[in-house]
Amino acid sequence: MLDKMREGSQGIAAKIILIVIILSFALAGVSGYLGGGNASVAITVNGDEISNASVEQEYKNERSRLQQQYGEQFDIIAASPGFVKQVRAQAKQTLISNLLIAQSIADMDLRIGDEQVKDAIRKMPEFQVKGEFNNEQYLSTLRRASYTPAKFSQSIKQDLVRRQLLNTLVSSEFILPIEIDNVDKLQAQQRVARILNISGRAFPQTTPISIKDIQAYYDQHEQNFQSLQQVSVDYVLLDAHKLSQKTVISDVQAQAYYDDHQVDYQRVERRKVAHILVQGHSADALKKAQTILLALEKGADFSVLARAKSEDILSAKNDGALDWFEHGVMDEQFDKASFALTAKAPLSDIVKSTFGYHIIKLLDIQQKQTLPFAQVKATVMKTLKKENADERYYDLQQQLREVAFEAPDSLDEAAGVVNTQIQHIALFSRDNVPALLDDPALLNLLFDIDFREEGLNSDVFELSDKRSIVVRVSNFKEAATESLDKVSDTIKSQLSEQNSRAKAHDFTLQVLEKLNKGESVEALLQDKSLQFSKALTLSRYSREVNPQVVQKVFTLAKPQADKVTRDWVSTNDTGDTGFAIIELSKVLDTKSATTMPALKEQLGAMLVRGGSEATYQAWIMQLMQNADIKHTLEK
Known part of the structure; x- marks a missing residue:
């Protein structure tokens, strides 16, 4: 349930x-x-x-x-x-x-x-x-x-x-609430069980797999031996990054851009302050902060008190001084108080932040100023180059879209618009997709039967914000059944595994039958070097045991006193091609999540x-x- x-x-x-x-x-x-x-x-x-x-x-x-x-x-x-x-x-x-x-x-x-x-x-x-x-x-x-x-x-x-x-x-x-409580108790329940793991590896294939068996398996499972569909693709790629690399910006253009956008090249006002922190928001913390402020107002040295009283250990070592910061970087109340200080009134009142109580002292101010062109020239050049490339990109993208539609039978005109060569990617399937084309929507298009049979250019497909592509399928290879010679070894391995699993299954039922009859299974287990685990206490979320075993443990009926409940389960999902016999001995109603409201x-x-x-x-x-x-x- x-x-x-x-x-x-x-x-x-x-x-x-x-x-x-x-x-x-x-x-x-x-x-x-x-x-x-x-x-x-x-x-x-x-x-x-x-x-x-x-x-x-x-x-x-x-x-x-x-x-x-x-x-x-x-x-x-x-x-x-x-x-x-x-x-x-x-x-x-x-x-x-x-x-x-x-x-x-x-x-x-x-x-x-x-x-x-x-x-x-x-x-x-x-x-x-x-x-x-x-x-x-x-x-x-x-x-x-x-x-x-x-x-x-x-x-x-x-x-x-x-x-x-x-x-x-x-x-x-x-x-x-009673429904939650009932499920809560079931979720918290633990069970004590012994586990006997029976691996298919304990029953190796001892007789050769015949050619007849291989052929029969191949005929019955032909759909499992198909090679995947493959396509080869021609494409034209428009890349804004490559356009940017080819874009040349002169000093005159850069200077003109700087002159028109000086507002973008300003250093905002910055403050350098020192502070004394008293952590927490208790009455004692506030009283301590008030005592420190009173001492400062009476002329005490800020740096001395910062080193002795501040609970910000790092800044205390530096007389309470912090690095330069801009508006909006610090805690909201700390930031507001810091930028309200002036040279004439450099000491704050007590400031309450998320960390506790502060007393802040203004040390220096860097006023807002426009940075000189020489200092920001490289940034201006980079920005202008990007803007020009982006403008060119969107212009070419529109042209590419029009050409791909107006001349759908060939990529020649599309390549001419972008001034590039038509590129080619050899046959590939969905399990070895080239990185350039590794986009689910694009792959669905390339492997779509209607698009393939039309034999036309795609519309412009945007791989990212700054890369677009036009594609067409140049060749297609249908999914086909692999030859028997090519998959013979694989079939041998699968048949061998099946036979081992069948033997392990029969052995599991044999052991379970003997156990339920009260007969000894010691000889059977010794012959295969198998033994039950010690008694394990399992919860529904135990990870040290196979999840199918855990699931089965919690479906078994509660055993009677001094009895066990037995059953078996497949553990094939782990790749072990095996089984497990479970002996449930106890059901423990442990403490539930009632004491943890969030979980309930x-x-x-x-x-x-x-x-x-x-x-x-x-x-x-x-x-x-x-x-x-x-x-x-x-x-």
């Missing part, structure tokens, strides 16, 4: 409810699933149409997600019988669910304002630079995803109103999320059952 709840806490609905909908979901295209125009209709849901084109697009989206998820294994999975039918069915299910939710939203007249949409977009980390929204980053990211700002805003609005509905649906979900709070939240997911799934099922769904076009 607990494992199910842990799985539930990571479910799709829980993430929708509790996490801001991520950019990739928005870019997957939740908008536009309603059919229209003369498009052939695939499905009608309560009278609303879903076009065949929408099904095809969602099928491609789902296929792309699977490609990204499974990487090099995707070709093998895609070759399995029924793959296309299964993915298409999932695509239809997604569109139907989305449309049912959209219809519910319309029925409830739920709305999201434009300002809410703007605020949500500004908060997306994908569009931020150093924690702040960056419009250039925003537009660049949308261009790479082939989205216009209007289309993206509309998709976000749909997502937000969808989330508003889901929050309304599950916001009443709650869990009783997390547990309660997890249970609520699990309940929320169940509510969401039940609601979707109800919508499906009550809906009039007609598949008018099956493919």
Whole structure:
């Protein structure tokens, strides 16, 4: 039960409810699933149409997600019988669910304002630079995803109103304290057990694997011996960094730029202060600080008191002096007090910061000043070169975009625009992607059957903010089954492992049967140099034992007094191709997380999320059952 709840806490609905909908979901295209125009209709849901084109697009989206998820294994999975039918069915299910939710939203007249949409977009980390929204980053990211700002805003609005509905649906979900306590106790429970690990290595293959067996295995598992799809690529690369390297800036240009941007080359006002710190915020700490301030006001030497009284050990060694600092660097109250000091009034009152109480003395001021051109010339040259290169980059990028579209049958004109050569990358598969092309979206494009068969240039694809590429597939090699000769040794190894595992399995059942009958297994275990472990006290999160063993331990029935509960489990997930026999002897109800409120709070939240997911799934099922769904076009 607990494992199910842990799985539930990571479910799709829980993430929708509790996490801001991520950019990739928005870019997957939740908008536009309603059919229209003369498009052939695939499905009608309560009278609303879903076009065949929408099904095809969602099928491609789902296929792309699977490609990204499974990487090099995707070709093998895609070759399995029924793959296309299964993915298409999932695509239809997604569109139907989305449309049912959209219809519910319309029925409830739920709305999201434009300002809410703007605020949500500004908060997306994908569009931020150093924690702040960056419009250039925003537009660049949308261009790479082939989205216009209007289309993206509309998709976000749909997502937000969808989330508003889901929050309304599950916001009443709650869990009783007694339920939390019960699960809490189960989570904290410990169990005492002995473990007998039985490895397949203890049962080595002793007879040769026959050619007939190898051939039979090859015939039955042919899909496992496929080489991956491969493509070779021609491309034209536009790189802002290389443009910057070729850009030449004269001294005259640099001077003119400096003259127009002197505000950017100013050294802000800086302060140098000394301080005496009394740590903490207690009444005693304040009283101590007040005593020190009174002594200073009566003429005591600041440096002497700083060395003797300050609890900032490092600065105390330097008479309390700190390094130069600008406005906004220090603790807010310390900063405010430091920049309020003047030459005529250099001593502060008591200043309370997050560290404690300070008394601050002004030592020196560096006034704000414009730095001379000679001092910042190198920086000016670098900035101007970058700006010129960026301007040139965006100009060439637009030209490249136009040429790639207007002359799609060749990269010659695209290379001419950028004044570079067409580059070539030889055949590669998804498991050995060149670094330049190692972008999931770009790879999905290169291995997309429609793009490949069209044989045209791609649109400009932005690899980063300052690198763009136009690609075309120059050659394609289909996934193919490896010859038997090439995979014969691999098959021998797999068959040998299978045989060893089968023997280990039979041995495991034999030992378990004898134990349950009360018979001795000492001779059997000695023959294989095996023995039970000592009694282990295990929690649900024990890491020193195979996780499948731990999981099995906590599914066994509580043993009767002076008895044990036995069972076996496969440990194949560890690569050991083996098994384990478990003898559970005790169940210990240990101290729970009751004394740790934060952990119980997390547990309660997890249970609520699990309940929320169940509510969401039940609601979707109800919508499906009550809906009039007609598949008018099956493919």
